[in-house]
Amino acid sequence: MHIVILPGTNRSGSLTRALAGTVARLHNENGATTDILDLAELPAEALLGSIYKQPTAAVVSFVKRLLAADGVHALVPEYNGSLPGVMKLFIDLLPYPGGFQDRPMAYVGVSAGRFGGVRAVEHLQQISGYRNAHGLPSRLFIAEAHKAIAADGSLLDAELSKRLTAQVAAFQAFVKTLGATPAKG
Numbered sequence: 001m002h003i004v005i006l007p008g009t010n011r012s013g014s015l016t017r018a019l020a021g022t023v024a025r026l027h028n029e030n031g032a033t034t035d036i037l038d039l040a041e042l043p044a045e046a047l048l049g050s051i052y053k054q055p056t057a058a059v060v061s062f063v064k065r066l067l068a069a070d071g072v073h074a075l076v077p078e079y080n081g082s083l084p085g086v087m088k089l090f091i092d093l094l095p096y097p098g099g100f101q102d103r104p105m106a107y108v109g110v111s112a113g114r115f116g117g118v119r120a121v122e123h124l125q126q127i128s129g130y131r132n133a134h135g136l137p138s139r140l141f142i143a144e145a146h147k148a149i150a151a152d153g154s155l156l157d158a159e160l161s162k163r164l165t166a167q168v169a170a171f172q173a174f175v176k177t178l179g180a181t182p183a184k185g
């Protein structure tokens with residue numbers, strides 16, 4: 001099983017990006033291969049107006065890494081009450097009808113505030129649901145991220161750590177049970 005972890009920001013020093021390392025480690029411990037798709041590496045030409053019709057080789061190969069996923073573990077920081085713009089830009093670069101089509105997804109929200117990114121996650125759920133992804137019902141919300149996530153990406157709260165471990169196991173079981181066949185290219 002191949003799980004792509006998608007931290008939804010390109011911000012330098014992002015706590016969500018740091019957390020991605022922990023999520024990858026947990027998936028590896030459960031037997032999956034992983035790829036962290038870091039939006040800081042999204043090629044700059046993603047901003048060109050011509051990119052939708054004439055994607056460059058660099059953008060195509062970045063997007064292909066998502067298409068290789070049996071499941072996508074999305075980590076969504078809350079920016080202005082929603083998902084970051086760069087995450088939506090990346091989604092807009094995914095092929096149609098491939099992309100999220102038939103692809104299992106799990107969701108983690110991350111925010112500085114006290115709601116744990118619930119708005120950001122629910123906005124992403126709307127988008128990925130529209131694109132026919134299969135969402136894991138059990139979501140995880142990490143509030144006051146600066147107190148909850150260490151610089152190395154580990155979770156400082158034992159209960160949160162337990163819930164993340166459980167979500168990773170539940171997601172792998174979900175991917176297996178679903179037996180979905182998302183397009184791989």
Ligand SMILES: Cc1cc2nc3c(=O)[nH]c(=O)nc-3n(C[C@H](O)[C@H](O)[C@H](O)COP(=O)(O)O)c2cc1C
Nearest residue numbers: 011014015016077078079080081110111112113145
């Ligand atoms: C442009 C921007 C907008 C933000 N808007 C919100 C917000 O609406 N609500 C909130 O709780 N935190 C907000 N934050 C703080 C992030 O949620 C916080 O930095 C958290 O650590 C997750 O983001 P990170 O992965 O970039 O660290 C914002 C941060 C940025 C950079």
